[in-house]
Amino acid sequence: MGEFPEGFPFGIMDVVNLLHLRIRRQQANSVYVDCPFCGDRRGKMNVNFVKDVWRCNYCGRHGGMLALYAELNHMTTSSAYWEIAEALCEDFQEDHMRSGDIPHTRQGSGTPFPGSRASAANPSAGQPKTVPQAERASPEEIHRTLSTLLSMLTLRPAHREHLRSPKRGLSDEQIDMLGLKSTPPPFLCRSITERLMKQGCRVQGVPGFYRDKNGQWTMSFYKLTSGILIPAFGYDGKLQGMQIMLDVPLKNKDDPPEKEGAKYIWFSSSSKKDGSGSGSPVHLIGDPHARVVYVIEGLLKADISHCLTGRTFAAIAGANNTEPLDSLFGLLAQGGTEEIVETHDMDKYSNQMTMNGALKIYQMARSRGMNCRRLTWNPNYKGFDDWQLSLRRESRRKKEIDKFTFKEKYLCGLCEMAHIEDCTEQWHRMDDNGVSLTGYLGLTKEEYAVFLRGGRDALCALLEPQRRKQRFTLYQLELDEQKAIPFAFKGISALKKSGCEQPPAAMYRLMWSSGFYCPAEQDDDAFLRRLFADCMERLPAGARGRPMAPSDVVELERDGRRTYYYVSDKGEMVQVKFSPLLAKKAAQDGGSLS
Structure with missing residues (x-):
């Protein structure tokens, strides 16, 4: 076999022949075959062997050559690739599996690879061997x-x-x-x-x-x-x-x-x-007669989620590979299941294919007489299992705050002045490690002397000018339950790739306005890093919205000037232009999806 750096080692006509689809008539760039999906026997499915795509003009199903094989065999497109290649290409396993070479997908290519059994110019030439x-x-x-x-x-x-x-x-x-x-x-x-x-x-x-x-x-x-x-x-x-x-x-x-x-x-x-x-096949783990069953993408993800929660999970191998669920839903409904919970990864809000798969789960569940609802969670964690595992871990942020001195906590509004006595008592109980009390409290000698002479009120008067209250407003995307937003919970590069130079304010809702204390000389970057660290797991009690995540927009107000920042990957903040008047007003019901 030759090298195929720009195309698949097979064409769509190889797939047609492998699936034994009956060709009814032929045109210059395509053939018409019987549709294997709707069962129509009048040759309504058009297979374009130049573009390597297909569409049934009767039932409307369409896609590329991998989807044709994958959907008929209820598998992912990556699995379809390997099965087709192994079936069609002699010694494919030895030559390509050894090197790890997967040829590039070339959209619109109908050029066969060297030695291919199909030809764009003559699609009926070179029928593939049928593997018994x-x-x-x-x-x-x-x-x-x-x-x-x-x-x-x-x-x-x-x-x-x-x-x-x-x-x-x-x-x-x-x-x-x-x-x-x-x-x-x-x-x-x-x-x-x-x-x-x-x-x-x-x-x-x-x-x-x-x-x-x-x-x-x-x-x-x-x-x-x-x-x-x-x-x-x-x-x-x-x-x-x-x-x-x-x-x-x-x-x-x-x-x-x-x-x-x-x-x-x-x-x-x-x-x-x-x-x-x-x-x-669909993988089911847990009680098959459970009142509530969760549907998730990925077998191992289902296993881990069951071990973490004890709940029943049905796993499919691909977010859009929902057809095998239909027969399972019938058995679940007969066995007493009343509700299906769609638990696809959070990229269902940015990937339309994943969103479409989630919607099919709703339709199937309701057709079997069961309720169906969507589960969402902290968007900083892609999968349900990732989120559950994060809840088991001790908060890293709490560990960081515990290392703050009294003065650092006070300037950030994380404690009251009375906390100085708790810190003093803790210092006295510590083993002698060479740290002075003033160093442990984070105070200068002059500040500590003021505290000894005048008490907490005197120290408060000295420290108060060293901090300020930074006002901010959080805007979050108004998510659609049917239409994905390409940059939802993604960084600035995804925003620009979607065709937006700036975050479109009309797609956002004002979720939360508040203020945090911070050191008076702290710059915006340092404040924003702290804001994200404090709010990425959960917002404070009473705050509207989801935990802060990529695609959020933060408004800072300082000295009568407003600046806007887009939350990008790993909490990086990118200054952007934003029109708050176009954003939707704060929701009355709390506005949180999680």
Whole structure:
């Protein structure tokens, strides 16, 4: 195979042939096929092999070539890419999986790769080989084989440490309960498969198993796809399939370092001889008869969220991959579930595809007679599990404030003058560490002498001119439950990428006006950093709005002058132009979504 730096190693006609779609008629740049979605048999779906896109003129479904395969097989587009490539490209696994090269997506390209089985000029040329697939095993057989396989595997120490880390927050008992294991080395695949068969497990028709070139049964585990196996359990508690959380995300070798690659793939063998696809089963963890069930994107995210809250979660492998939920919702409704809680990541407010997936969950739940509501939380944390883990940690901000001297706290309005006596008592109880009382309080010798002579009132008169009250106003985006805002909870670069040079005030609402004490000479940057640190977890009691997060706008008022700052990534403040008269007035109900 040649190098394909600018295009996929296949075209949309390869996908059409792989899916066995019937071609009804052909045009210069496209063909018409029967639509596999609506079932119409009059050739209403147009497949443009120059642009590599499709659209059914009857039901309106449309998309690119990966979406065509992914939506029909209920999987993510990244999983679709690997299955298509492996099915169509001989030795793809050996040549490209070894190098980690994922060819670039070139929009509008219909140029086939060297040796491609499809051609934009002649889409019917070079039909791909059909890979014989095994008849799918029964759910009971799949459950037994995959469960026995997991019992033969171990969890590598590095994987266990990752799962126990603050990022995941699982205990050893929880890790074992969830059945998380490491993928085996490729050279053991055949021998493990033989052991399974000797124990009476069926491998034919079980996702992930196939016959190799020598006709021997083996498994599709590879060095480049090593990682942590995450079991997917169904409503009946049976193991339906497994995802792999990859040690190293699959990326194109020319991608910039900051670009994320594919992190999860299914354990599947649909492109192999006598193999079987995994599909994209819904993973259910918790009580299947719970009154309330949470729907979340990501199997591991569901497992962690269940361990943190004890609640029941249904996980889909992709925010827009909602079709497999319909049958599950039917079972849940029959089992007594009354309410579905949509718990997609907070980027549902900035990503329209994620928003669309969330809306489909509402429609499905209501069609099954269940209520549905949206869950939102502190937007500084993308996922529900991230947010829950943050609530378990001791506040880092509180630790920082505890290190402040009395004077620093007083000048920032964090304590009253009477607190000086508490600090004095604490100093007396401390071991001798060479710190004088004046140093511990943060006072100068002259200030401490004034305190000794005149008491708290005299010290207050001396310190009061050293602080000022900084007025500020917080503006936050008025979020739409159906239409995403591209820069919601994102930095200044996302704002500009959306086509806005300045934050559009008409999309904002005035949420909160107040004032904080600060040292009299403190500049705006230092005050804003403190404001964000104080308000990123929660706003003070009585304040309207969400915790302060990217895309918020802060107005500072000082000496009759108003300046405006956009909250960017990691709390960085960027001065902007803003028209407060265009912003909506403060909400009467508190205005908080969280």
